[in-house]
Amino acid sequence: MNTADKAREVIVKAATGLLASSGPDAVTTRSVAIAAGVQAPAIYRLFGDKNGLLSAVVEAGIGEYLAAAPAGHACADPVDDLRAGWDLAVEFGLGNPALYTLAYGGPGDLTSAAFSASMEMLMRRVRRLAAGGLLAVDEGLAVLIIHATARGAVLTALSIPAGLRDPALLTTMREAMIAAVTNRRPAVPQSGPAGAARALRASLAGQTTLTAAEVRLLRQWLDRLTARTGAEGSD
Structure with missing residues (x-):
């Protein structure tokens, strides 16, 4: 050097x-x-x-992230590999808020080597889905959807105080992406205990049988049930 x-x-x-x-x-x-x-x-x-x-700082930061990313496929299943890659990108953004906001908070430099390398890594995952007959949309559109949901998830989460962030936001956005670009059913359940709990929670405001303290306690239980069920569905 x-x-x-x-x-x-x-x-x-x-x-x-x-x-x-x-x-x-x-x-x-x-x-x-x-x-x-x-x-x-x-x-x-x-x-x-x-x-x-x-620009050099952003290039170096994204370069380090890419260098630390798994060289091969993190999961044998292409859809699970996409989930793992999405989670890794979001984790990087949340762990490096200033750098991520600088890189993705505005238009950014789409011609940079780091951005090109990150999109190529994403494209490899998408091509693997396509090769396995698992892709539901065009490859180019899939890349844009995946990138947009990860970027939006990070920037939205960073706009909320850390103590007020709902972990279900990231899981739900990731599974919405999975449902949009693949032919797999999303891991976030839409029925069962979580669905019933959401419905009951939504009706609590109009009830007159329970006391205010009982409503608060029941709402806490329902919140835990929906969060737990969603987490189990994404394992």
């Missing part, structure tokens, strides 16, 4: 740390130069401007 590459790596690492700890507004030329132990002109020389630096 030559001197310029080493300097680039140090600067990107410093900018990544500032982004993760304090958000994009903290990634200024001055703050990055101080954190990286370099002069500000070096940043301009290597990246052009702040936007060029942020």
Whole structure:
């Protein structure tokens, strides 16, 4: 690695740390130069401007995610492999909120090497579904649906305070995606205990038999039943 590459790596690492700890507004030329132990002109020389630096940070972050992703198929079943890949992408987004929002919160750079590599990895999963006769829509549309649901799930979850997020949101969005692009039935059940619990919970507002305390307790039980049943269905 030559001197310029080493300097680039140090600067990107410093900018990544500032982004993760304090958000994009903290990634200024001055703050990055101080954190990286370099002069500000070096940043301009290597990246052009702040936007060029942020693009390099996104490229490096997604590159690390792709490098850590399973090289082969995580599951023998292509549909389960798609689930695993979707979950992995969502987990990455939730674990790296500032980086993910920077990469996918706006139009983004669709020509970047990292984005192209991530879409190719997704396309391989889709082609595997197609080869197994499991794909319900065109390959290109399937890729867009999968990407859109994962992106939407992460950005929606990140817009909600962590303590108020409902885990069922991610499971339900994932299974809606599975139902849309494959010919498999979704793992989230639509009937049985969970369906009955949802129906009963919806009717609680109009009842006059139970006390307020009893209603709160019953609602807690119904919430646990629907959440538990949904989790079991997605195993």
